[in-house]
Amino acid sequence: MIISMKKGTPQTEIDKLVCFIENKGLAVSLILGTNYNVFGIVGDTTILDEKSIRANQYVDEVTRIAAPYKKANRIFHPEDSVIDVSGVKVGGQEKIAVIGGPCSVETQEQILAIAKGVKEAGGVMLRGGAYKPRTSPYAFQGLETVGIEYLCEAKKQYGLPIVSELMSIDKLEEFDEYVDLIQIGARNMQNFNLLKAVGTLTKPVLLKRGLSNTMEEWLMSAEYIMAGGNDNVILCERGIRTFERYTRNTLDLSVIPLIKEKSHLPIVIDPSHATGNWRLVESMSLAAIAAGADGLLIEVHNDPEHAWSDGAESLTIENFATLIEKGRAIAHVVGRDI
């Protein structure tokens, strides 16, 4: 961490700050600049609070050099993490995991039909929302427990582990018992109580990036889960908010090589929510595979026009099968498989 103090700061104030930092067991180097005095702080600076240092009237700027996350940091864990989701491996250098399913679980027939299609096409997990975060209180909020039951039946029939979104700590037990991969949605990426709650489990967690969050904030949210003792975190990019209006969000594929550089956690791409437009899903999926993604999360529906939510971004089962076929060819070029 680097702290710059204003020119003309009294020596007693400089001494006070140095003393404060050294008392925390950190070493301090001082550089006298032309218009600023700069301190370099050496040691585990995650224990320092930048904002309280900035409160000092003589401090001009505080800059972190070392990343504020540890358990998610590749520096301290050089090899790729491979997360086991009820037998399906996510991460590492081989198989790319393709997860398919509807935005919302609607009926038992619907989810069984989609599960069958996802399985036959080569998908390895089934996604489906039972509890839905909707911007309007008047919109369909999900089938809740019944939705989870329908997913379990589909899992039983087709052998696909299930992924579903947990929105609130009062359903933690239900999800820990029935769901194979617990999704934390973009709007809850900084719902710290929810992160702490899933951190107490051993169940794998799919952590979506917040709509306007940086990669560092995202990794800090992964750190929350891991600090609680749950290392089974999979990161999922689902588009960030930008000024563009032709797409719902802007899919940031540069996270793929960057997350792999900064962290050991697997990275999965959700082009459906990112674009909000099924016509863009195939090309963005192929791009994600070419860039090195460890998995894809794709909305698939047996009847998109009559979907109860997010129909505009859902692939038909046929289009999903085509996507996997084309994706496999790209995967082979980059030394992987689906």
Next chain:
Amino acid sequence: MIISMKKGTPQTEIDKLVCFIENKGLAVSLILGTNYNVFGIVGDTTILDEKSIRANQYVDEVTRIAAPYKKANRIFHPEDSVIDVSGVKVGGQEKIAVIGGPCSVETQEQILAIAKGVKEAGGVMLRGGAYKPRTSPYAFQGLETVGIEYLCEAKKQYGLPIVSELMSIDKLEEFDEYVDLIQIGARNMQNFNLLKAVGTLTKPVLLKRGLSNTMEEWLMSAEYIMAGGNDNVILCERGIRTFERYTRNTLDLSVIPLIKEKSHLPIVIDPSHATGNWRLVESMSLAAIAAGADGLLIEVHNDPEHAWSDGAESLTIENFATLIEKGRAIAHVVGRDI
């Protein structure tokens, strides 16, 4: 709501969509354009899901004309709402409510000293965080229940209603019993389960705008609380995320006249979190009053340099008193008082 369909859409598809909408009890007007066919939908369109209509391959665009919120909408409630927080009125055309207090409750002495200062300076409520949303799991997370107890003691001694942030539904009862104004933080603005939970109470709620949320999304979150039966909602602007780096966030003061145009709910401004810099708090507070704000939420600390969190944005008690004095003079010019 306006739906535009592509040129060349088969008549049977047009008929199907018209039929679907009319079956929902809405009226449809068709306009034949040069390159598009456009439908106007008349009636209560809050029941239509834009995204499922967009899933139709013949649909080009869907545009809402009427706002998607009802209870928060001034059209249906022309007079200003005045919210009573344990005797302190917020909203309407007279008094501007100035709320002061530290980011975090730290010790009983600290919160009593600040409460005394806030009271003497002319503040009408005491804020203080007992549960803190922190980006790092390694940062101070708040005194929790003990913090609420300290606030209650300060309330008892100085008669100031207390404001504190609720982060999770498992503390709902505690907050309903002890806190006078329940704050929903920016990161939880779209934590829909939390919104529903406070919607079941009659206790007033201070709803902060999310870091990257539009006013419409914010009003939809207010709608969530009101749809549950709790009309006591106060909106609070605390800065939005922009590319600017000299401030922590960008304070959007245009919300003041706009929220008053679109909604009947009171609007309070938090310049401390918005700017992240105590040197900007006074001028932004005066600006907020000049623009018509119904209240201010100001971080005040008896010893900002040693604050356990957010010291950089806290005013001293002296500076807070000066702010109120100057603010009162501005308030008189715009026909109000503090």
Next chain:
Amino acid sequence: MIISMKKGTPQTEIDKLVCFIENKGLAVSLILGTNYNVFGIVGDTTILDEKSIRANQYVDEVTRIAAPYKKANRIFHPEDSVIDVSGVKVGGQEKIAVIGGPCSVETQEQILAIAKGVKEAGGVMLRGGAYKPRTSPYAFQGLETVGIEYLCEAKKQYGLPIVSELMSIDKLEEFDEYVDLIQIGARNMQNFNLLKAVGTLTKPVLLKRGLSNTMEEWLMSAEYIMAGGNDNVILCERGIRTFERYTRNTLDLSVIPLIKEKSHLPIVIDPSHATGNWRLVESMSLAAIAAGADGLLIEVHNDPEHAWSDGAESLTIENFATLIEKGRAIAHVVGRDI
């Protein structure tokens, strides 16, 4: 175009607006809504100015249905445009054009060495900045005319058409004479006088997307050039500004399928400026090819560490050759070639 007027608008005001629009040769359909009156305007609405309509105090909202661009619109030009840059074709369904070269032309030796490398690796054009847009007036501003001369010599020796950025209309003649593909930089995407100036030429133009511009604004800037009579426009995505700090900008690859849907113009991707980090360039290039890009614009330097500008994002010649080789394999999968 859709215009909504407030409930309670006097009939005379409605009549006045209808009359105003009909006098422009457009047809008007009126829909009476519950809380709004909505007009649909049919005909060539590019002649209407939304903002002056919004000035009417009775008008609530104005929404465009038809795109505001014509010449760049695929509706009126269904087949792909193929732009001929001194013999190199860009666009269409076959070859992907890979353009390489340094950020800045530095010396004759440098540009010759790089041109040789680009040519041997399979690049088809040479890029190099002679006039540089730099945020600091104290930074290197480019070799100017001498830089153009060095590029011409490289073109002569290696037969590669040259691409360079035009920053100001006073160099229009120089660029028309010597440069094969005139680049309009991101910061000049809405420098309308410059767009008009290159619109008077027949020389191909590479139009970069502005840092915070939408695709519609970008296509409107293409429209400016085409409205002047120059149809030879190639669009180039180079990343947009977001909150992310690990990358310089966020590369928006969804433009590839979307621009192809909305427009007939070719689309080229610049991953070097987008990411600002050479370690991300290869994976983003492969992603762009998988998504259907018509070309790549890559920074290549024979000695990146000593580059006079943008060294951090430059590939070495060896890495550039590897990128082309891998990219070709991806191109074959999607039915194209490099």
Next chain:
Amino acid sequence: MIISMKKGTPQTEIDKLVCFIENKGLAVSLILGTNYNVFGIVGDTTILDEKSIRANQYVDEVTRIAAPYKKANRIFHPEDSVIDVSGVKVGGQEKIAVIGGPCSVETQEQILAIAKGVKEAGGVMLRGGAYKPRTSPYAFQGLETVGIEYLCEAKKQYGLPIVSELMSIDKLEEFDEYVDLIQIGARNMQNFNLLKAVGTLTKPVLLKRGLSNTMEEWLMSAEYIMAGGNDNVILCERGIRTFERYTRNTLDLSVIPLIKEKSHLPIVIDPSHATGNWRLVESMSLAAIAAGADGLLIEVHNDPEHAWSDGAESLTIENFATLIEKGRAIAHVVGRDI
């Protein structure tokens, strides 16, 4: 400037970088961290190019401590700059300069009527666009030279210095001769050739902030003009692009105290373009005055509904007069006058 190098960087590479920096006449301090080695660079670091240092494969991060601007920096020029615009003073601690006028000059009658109204209401300068930056090539582009002539006639009759936007260097002479305050528009804030051109004059320049630019970039653009020898720069905030859709842009009033802290240049606020909505102009103007603005730039029209451009954001002459009256009362409270 702080440079951090990766752990394990060979000593020869460290020595090479130190040598490179010392050869530029700068001093280097080395801090050995736990996972990084950090250099502090002391001296005039504006001569170093961050990006070329980042190209070094051993470099992890480069951070500036000192601001990259000098002439615009208050550190080197502690007193407020007061700019004289043909006798009207802008900046300093007394008068707030209110500038009014239409978006576009339309007819001689229009501009004379508005000039009369602006003068009588207490405005001190007349604004009016003769060359207009329009996103559509099919929209009205301004009266050009005729517009300047109409403005000159209005100046002659009412004695108001005139402000107009220069879009291209080929009109530099015309503006230097006839216009009192040359406006550089938001879209040209980083049109570096235009900045250099006005830097060669002594004529005052009103530099608008770009739509997505930071304050530092804005000050760097001021630095471009001042580096050329023209110190007469007035900064103008006109709203930045955010996700909000109820306003055209988001007016960032925190620039007022911040620009005054970082720079000595005067700061003027344009609430008309920022909000795009005349109903918000008065409250945002009062807020700007309360926050300490040195001036206001207000769109005024004698017939907003029939304005040829931007009617939606124009005040009537009556409303402009009311705004000045109310603004004067606020100005008195903060120790200034209009």
